[in-house]
Amino acid sequence: MLLIQNIRQEKEAIIQRLAKRGVDFSELINQALELDDSRKEIQGKLDDVLSQSNKISKSIGQLFAQKKIEEANEMKAKTADLKEQSATLGEALKKAENELQDVLYQIPNSPGNPVPEGKNEEHNKTVKVVGEKPILTQSLPHWELCEKYNLIDFELGVKITGAGFPVYRGKGARLQRALINWFLDKARNAGYEEIQPPILINEASGIGTGQLPDKEGQMYHMPVDNLYAIPTAEVPITNIYRDVILKEDDFPIKNCGYTPCFRREAGSYGKDVRGLNRLHQFDKVEIVQLQHPEKSYETLEEMSDYVQGLLQDLGLHYRVLLLCGGDTGFASAMTYDMEVWSAAQERWLEVSSVSNFETFQANRLKLRYKSTTGKNQLAHTLNGSALALPRIVASILENNQTPEGIIVPEVLRPYCGFDVID
């Protein structure tokens, strides 16, 4: 959520930056400002009324103390009108606040300066391409490789749960575990504290990171206890810092965590969701940083470099995209996507997304820090996948296939306990 104070101060600049998303938000912005004006006006009136009635109440107390019962009762009569006014104004205030919030919830984060203008993925900017397309003597897609080597059984998952819930087995399961451990060890070596959060969250947490109230359809919901299955570890980990006031020298806070992730992915079908490309349940190691506003873009680069280091270690051919305004997520100010080349599918697969949310999440979370001047200010939050497993597994399987079997990347061998999948 954007800060109404910022919208007020830099209205035109924000409208301009938002326009990079390919949509004109000036109307909503104006609406927000008008609603905030009326909110202020109502609050001012309400405060006056309350102030008067507080004064009267106090004097009634004093009169009682002095045993001036009659005078006190006279004063009581005066409050009836004020009471009615404060009830009316109180309701009006609540309404104004809710309306303002509704409008603010509809406004996405305003893109950072380097973000290119554009409506969709066609306008994303390729920042970097690393490595080369592997030349394969055979090129089976990963779903065929999974079957051939008995690594992942998609049908079995359908039987147990439904489509999008694969069963990993044998070397397939071990490869999963190896990747998770290796990712976590790398993150720890890079200074991230490992977190094992709950994978079910309450409503307040969903609101804190912006999944609620709008995107509940994308999460699995357990109505009996009103809990949601997390779509990413970002949700529970970032919510650790909900309603928290940090000290300035706490920065940077670096957390990582492995969790399964659950996404309903309502509405996606077809070739794009074949095999591991899109799942309802998958594993991911997430990295999260809280940073001082002046350093968050530096940190975004650092996190992007970190994720790229993982891809390089795995020997994968990848590219880095700077997402254009229209393709940048609702809450993000700037996002890099890392895409790995899938040799058999002959397409790029998104394996990581690293974003700077600036104060957009922190505002909802009420995540602040006390600056050296003693003032509380919103912190910046960033996160990224490091990494999501399914597409990494797909790329490793496809790109490393040989007639003799699938060659396990060297860095994973100590974790897997085998060199080749055959």
Added chain:
RNA sequence: GGAGAAGUGGCAGAGUGGUCGAAUGCACUGGUCUUGAAAACCAGCGUACUGAGAGGUACCGGGGGUUCGAAUCCCUCCUUCUCCGCCA
């Protein structure tokens, strides 16, 4: 799941209807003193909205109610603790 107790500022802990946004202690920050430190002493020390400012308003687990007035009374939800039951 059953029975009981409790939730107050960073922590501890007073406060059971009226000058309580809240005593006191610890912690923290600044100052005096000191070559420096400690001790002692003095001062400051929650959050948010609003106002040019003085100030005003709200917040004592969350929500609702009673009252002229609620940290204090009532209802409800949540959480924690103790005992019992069940159980990885």
